[in-house]
Amino acid sequence: MSTNSTSYSDSNVTSNSNYTYRVIPFNPFGKACSYTNEVTSSTSLLIEPPASLIVSSISSRQIDLSWTYADYSNHSTAIERKRGKDGSWQIIDILDTGFSSYSDQGLSSDTEYFYRVKAVINEDVFSRPYPRDYLENENGVYTNLLTPRNLKASWQSSGIVKLEWAGNLSFESDLVIERKAENSNFVPIETIEPHDMKWYDIGVENDRNYTYRVKSVNSYNSSDYSNEAAIEALTLPEPENFKVVVSSDSEVIIEWDYEDETEISGFKVEMRVESDGRWNEIVSLGDSVRSYTAKHLDPDTVYYFRLISYESTMNLKSYTQPIEVLINTVKPPSDLVVTQIPNNQYLLEWKDNSDNEEGFIIERRHGSKDFVEIGRVTENTQSFIDSGLEFNSIYYYKVRAYNSNVQSTHSNTVSVRTLLQKTFSDLNTVPWARTAINSLLGMDIISGRSEDIFAPDDRITRAEFISLVVNAFELNKTPIGTFSDVRPEHWYYRNVMIAKNMGIVSGVGNNYFYPNEPIKREDMAVILARTLRITGSPLPHRDNSILDKFSDRHLISDYALSSLAVTHGAGIINGKGNNILSPDDFATRAEAAVMLYNVLFKL
Incomplete structure (x- = not known):
């Protein structure tokens, strides 16, 4: 055979015969020193090769093969491969019976490989290959191009996204860049040379989310796609x-x-x-x-x-x-005031100075927080009730007028400290007085005998009641003078003398006040009526006949008759049941709290 021959076909054999072969090279100077190994085969063991072969490129480093035999028989299979059309065939693996697929890994990227398979007959004895020699160069498969990796996307500026990637990409390939917006499909947007390892996508919309991927391509091959790089919309929050x-x-x-x-x-x-x-x-x-x-x-x-x-x-x-x-102004409200009313609620009142408002906006601030709108009222309304506030907290309020075009500037700002959340453990016997006592307690007007005990059924003294009135009305006047039994060293001196100097009390004669004596119900009515008159809020006149319904009207002292009429008519003092007013009864601490509460919250 000629030089460099590596195969031979023996066509001079007979059936059912055994043959043994060996090979030795020679040249003009003689033969080699030894033969190859010997191979024995029998024409009776003829086996058909596989009937099909499918070759698929999986990646830049892997090609997969699968094959079948025509008669569905199982044979050990030898796999041969050559690199390029001019390469040499080499057996790369022999698989046991039952295998019909193979993954060839560790290959070079962008390289053409050819494959054929043979059935194994005996050791070093095989069937003819599939495909046959004349087809062996028709099933070449290229491994993929190297895949770009570590793709990153970032905003470079408004409307510009920067892409960067890595990888040993072929200089003979191009890079295809694909993009999708939101949940749409990927579409190619540019084909470039990959050498710079970066590219700028210009003209994108800032308020959309984008995802990118890239791959290498040439005229006959491509890589897998890179990782996907997503970038969120580039927007500034709106004020x-x-x-x-x-x-x-x-x-x-x-x-x-x-x-x-x-x-x-x-x-x-x-x-x-x-x-x-x-x-x-x-x-x-x-x-x-x-x-x-x-x-x-x-x-x-x-x-x-x-x-x-x-x-x-x-x-x-x-x-x-x-x-x-x-530019059609609305005058702001003014003279905003806040007043506590029952059940930890607060009444806001203001002066309406405009004639073209559609309503008013009420704003509130708690502690160090900003003012927030808490409600609106319609035109010409001049009050608002706020409720649901935290106990013992400071709140600030201001009001502005508005119409469809504009809002006015704010009114003056007012503040209020809410009630202290307190109560006593001994109020079950006076449920009719509980609200009054707790409200005055929260306002620091009234106090108990101790932290938990109020003693609602105890009699209240003249000094104690005068002190409640001075505190409730926030009366303030320099105390001058004395009663014989009210001296500067007494705890009640300041309050009693303020009431005396303002004309609210005058004593009981001979310059005595009897501060520690219990006070009668009719005397409390006199003190409250005088206080309201002196502080500028006199009660409406009532005819004394309003008291005729009480069977003990005759017990009312002459000096107290008109005061009881106006205080009863205003709902400050009421009867004790069975048409009894009990004007000369000594008042209890609970009764005093209710009368004072009625003055503060029901007038």
Whole structure:
């Protein structure tokens, strides 16, 4: 045989015969020193090769094979491979009976490989190969190109996404870049040379989410896709609570809130006059500013304002919705006051100074928090009740008027400290007085015998009752003079002398007051009626006949008759049942609390 031959076909054999072969090389100088190994085969053992072979490229390093035999018989199978059309066939593996697939791994990328399979007849004896020699160069398969890896996507600036990747990519290949927006499908957007390992996607929309992937390609091959790199929408939060308040016939106050943790360069305020006119920037403000006053505006003119938050490094902007403003002012309310009413509720009252409001906005602040809107009332309303507040806390209130176009500036700000949440353990015997006692306790007007004991059925002394009245009405006057039995060293001296100096009490004669004696119900009525009159809130006149319904009317002292009539008519003092008023009974601590509570909360 000729030089470099590596195969031979023996066609001079007979059936059912055994043959043994060996090979020795030679040249003009003689034969080699030894033969190859000997191989014995029999023509009676003829086996058909596999009838099919499927070869598939799996990756840049792997090709998979699968085959079948025509008669579904099982044989050991030898797998041969050559690299390129001009390569040499080599057996790369022999599989046991029962196997019909194989994964060839550790290959070179972007390389063409050819495969054929043979049935194993005996040691070093095989069937003819499949495919046959004349087809052996028709089933070449390339391994994939190397896959780009570590793909990353990041915002470079507004409208520009930067892609970066790694990998030893072929200089003879191109890189296909694919993108999908939100939940759409991937589409190719660019084919480039991969040498720079980066690329910029220009003109993307900032408010959409994007996902990218890349792969290498050439005229006959491609790689697997890289990992997917996702990037979230690039947006700035819109300013919140954007509002424009007309403060005069030529000025508006523009206010807004913004997330402090968001890094921005600042804000820009824009204005236009016509609804379809051009927006004009009127001011650029720092990132910590939350209000601006626009001046020199024309009355009876419609203006449009909008606010822009911006970040200059990334060239990002976020716009509020425009607000239409007519410079037609609403006068703010004034003289806001807050008053405690029963059940830990608080009555706000104010003066309405405008004639074109649609209503009023009530705002409240608790502690160090910001003012927040807690309610609205309709036009001409001048009061609001707030409830559900925490005990022993300070609240601040302010009110502003509004209509469809503008809001007024705020009224004066008022504050109130809510009740202390206290009670006593001995009030079960006086359920009719519990609310009054707890309310006055929470206001620090009344106190108990101890922390838990109020002693509601104990008689109240004249000094104790006068002290309650002075505290409840917040009377304040420099105490001057004395009673014979009320001296500066006594705990009640200041309160009794304030009441005396204001004309609320005058004693019982001979410059005595009897501070430690119990007080009668009719005397409490006299003191309350005088206090209301002297402090500027006199009770409406009532005819003494209002008391005729009580069977013990004759027990009322002459000096107390008119006071009992007006206090009973106002609901301050009531009977004790069975048409009994008991004017000369000594009052209990519970009865005193109820009378004082009625004065403070029912008038």
